[in-house]
Amino acid sequence: MPAKPQLKIVLCSPRGFCAGVVRAIDTVERALAIYGAPVYVRHEIVHNRYVVDSLKTKGAIFVEELAEIPDHTNAPVVFSAHGVPKSVPADARARNFFSLDATCPLVTKVHREAAIHFKRGREILLIGHSHHPEVVGTLGQLPPGAVTLIETAQDAATFVPKDPDNLAFVTQTTLSIDDTAEIVAMLKDRFPNISGPHKEDICYATTNRQLAVKKVAPVVDALIVVGAPNSSNSQRLREVAEREGCPIAVLAQRASDLDWSRFAGIKSLGITAGASAPEVIVEEIMGAFAERYELDVETVSAAEENEFFPLPRPLRPEAAAE
Numbered sequence: 001m002p003a004k005p006q007l008k009i010v011l012c013s014p015r016g017f018c019a020g021v022v023r024a025i026d027t028v029e030r031a032l033a034i035y036g037a038p039v040y041v042r043h044e045i046v047h048n049r050y051v052v053d054s055l056k057t058k059g060a061i062f063v064e065e066l067a068e069i070p071d072h073t074n075a076p077v078v079f080s081a082h083g084v085p086k087s088v089p090a091d092a093r094a095r096n097f098f099s100l101d102a103t104c105p106l107v108t109k110v111h112r113e114a115a116i117h118f119k120r121g122r123e124i125l126l127i128g129h130s131h132h133p134e135v136v137g138t139l140g141q142l143p144p145g146a147v148t149l150i151e152t153a154q155d156a157a158t159f160v161p162k163d164p165d166n167l168a169f170v171t172q173t174t175l176s177i178d179d180t181a182e183i184v185a186m187l188k189d190r191f192p193n194i195s196g197p198h199k200e201d202i203c204y205a206t207t208n209r210q211l212a213v214k215k216v217a218p219v220v221d222a223l224i225v226v227g228a229p230n231s232s233n234s235q236r237l238r239e240v241a242e243r244e245g246c247p248i249a250v251l252a253q254r255a256s257d258l259d260w261s262r263f264a265g266i267k268s269l270g271i272t273a274g275a276s277a278p279e280v281i282v283e284e285i286m287g288a289f290a291e292r293y294e295l296d297v298e299t300v301s302a303a304e305e306n307e308f309f310p311l312p313r314p315l316r317p318e319a320a321a322e
Contacts, residue, residue: 020104085140227274234274
């Protein structure tokens, strides 16, 4: 049997689940443990098929809209980590649903910023991708027309405000730091008095994962981002790897997604995972490479993470004791 070729694997750190995703998944699992199945979840709790399928087997039922949930149910209804328009909790209250909000606190922070700007009478720009659930949720915090979506530097260059001295911007939390910096720079150049966030809206997890990829991408022959095609932060990681000069940068949900012909002849491989991708898939993909190569594994770290977000109040242990 011929010896397997050598392959150096460079693991990006941090990678995978962030505190907001951990909180969202724990919300569904804890609700199932306390109240039993079913637990309804509006939209995928996080953008990862593996996580969603795993929760389905435990009794979670995923719906896109509350209209799909039967009337008079006592089952909990969970809102996903991406956040929802204000109309959704209002609809849940009108139908007497017991709802649990698993919106990431960093997304809620953006919602609050937008509401404060609106209260102060400012015209608001949201830097983000249309149709992404987080953007839909943020736009839905305020009346129609209160927020203008800016998707590209071209949008920023051509936007015409009602009053250039009375503007504010917020951003989607899962964007590319570099793309957003370009758009923000253009807006600040055109509108020097524009109000921005006190602290960057792009979340710590998105920033840290991109920084790790920036370190690894230039020194490997290929890089795999474990994540779903509809995961914004995972797609941004792949784009960052390409921009940093990595010759092959691919997104994969599972080892079975890999096109092995693309990895022929590589000597080094970077691996990271989007904020909604479980570590077990990273291990699965490494296992698939271990069948074909003799692995030499090292980790490159860009930041330490120790953030923790508590569960929604009704699910906390002290609530159960009351």
